[in-house]
Structure formats: C-alpha cells, structure tokens
Amino acid sequence: MTENYIQYASGYQKDNIDExxxxxxxxxxxxxxxxxxxxxxxxxxxxxxxxxxxxxLSLFVIFEGQQTRYQATDWNEVTELYKLLLLEKFDIITSKVK
Incomplete structure (x- = not known):
C-alpha cells in the first residue's frame, strides 16, 4: 500500500486517506x-x-521536485486531479496541468 496523507493549512492531518x-x-x-x-x-x-x-482554485503540483502552478476551472476538476493522484496517475496529471 502506498503511503499518503492529507493536511489542511489549519493544521488537521490524516494518514492513509481515500476519495x-x-x-x-x-x-x-x-x-x-x-x-x-x-x-x-x-x-x-x-x-x-x-x-x-x-x-x-489555484493549485501547486509538485512531482519529482518540480513545481507547477495551475488554475483549476472548478471543484470538479480539482476532485478529478486528486482521484488521479490517489491512483498514482502522475503522467496524466502532469499533462493536464501544463
């Protein structure tokens, strides 16, 4: 199982998250x-x-030490990007945020 976590700017954090x-x-x-x-x-x-x-809706995408700034169009797009992240579809995310 891949290690993952979510953290809020307000300080909340949870490990082993799902959709x-x-x-x-x-x-x-x-x-x-x-x-x-x-x-x-x-x-x-x-x-x-x-x-x-x-x-x-501004995003920072950081993969392999490379940071990309991206402006999402709506929360549905953000949700989709996070689903792809949990599935480890980094190449698909990278192509969407260029």
Missing part, C-alpha cells in the same frame, strides 16, 4: 477563511508527490 477524505476536504475548504483555505494531499512513492489547492 471520501478528499470530498470532505473540498467541502471544508469552501467554508474556511482565506488564511486557512488550503489543503494538500501527498502520495509517497519513490518521491513525495503533492497537490495543494487553495480556496481560489
């Missing part, structure tokens, strides 16, 4: 203030692979 945890985090972020309106998910393989999303 339900991401859906809850997206719901939570929409009601947070701007200062704490962010969370990130990390999937650890040989490297730590992270997607961080902010309340304004």
């Amino acid at each position: 339900e945890d991401i859906v809850k985090a997206i719901s939570d972020i929409q009601s947070m203030d701007d200062e704490h309106g962010a969370f990130w998910v990390s999937v650890i393989t040989d490297d730590e692979n992270v997607i961080e999303v902010n309340k304004d």
Whole structure:
C-alpha cells in the first residue's frame, strides 16, 4: 500500500486517506477563511508527490521536485486531479496541468 496523507493549512492531518477524505476536504475548504483555505494531499512513492489547492482554485503540483502552478476551472476538476493522484496517475496529471 502506498503511503499518503492529507493536511489542511489549519493544521488537521490524516494518514492513509481515500476519495471520501478528499470530498470532505473540498467541502471544508469552501467554508474556511482565506488564511486557512488550503489543503494538500501527498502520495509517497519513490518521491513525495503533492497537490495543494487553495480556496481560489489555484493549485501547486509538485512531482519529482518540480513545481507547477495551475488554475483549476472548478471543484470538479480539482476532485478529478486528486482521484488521479490517489491512483498514482502522475503522467496524466502532469499533462493536464501544463
């Protein structure tokens, strides 16, 4: 099993997450203030692979030490990217956020 976790900017963290945890985090972020309106998910393989999303739908995608900034169009797109992350489809995510 791949190691993964979710962490909110407000400090909450949970290990070994699934899609339900991401859906809850997206719901939570929409009601947070701007200062704490962010969370990130990390999937650890040989490297730590992270997607961080902010309340304004801006994302930071960090794979193999390379960071890409991306502006999502809506929360559905964010959800899809996180699903791909949990499935370790890093190449698909990279092609979508270029």
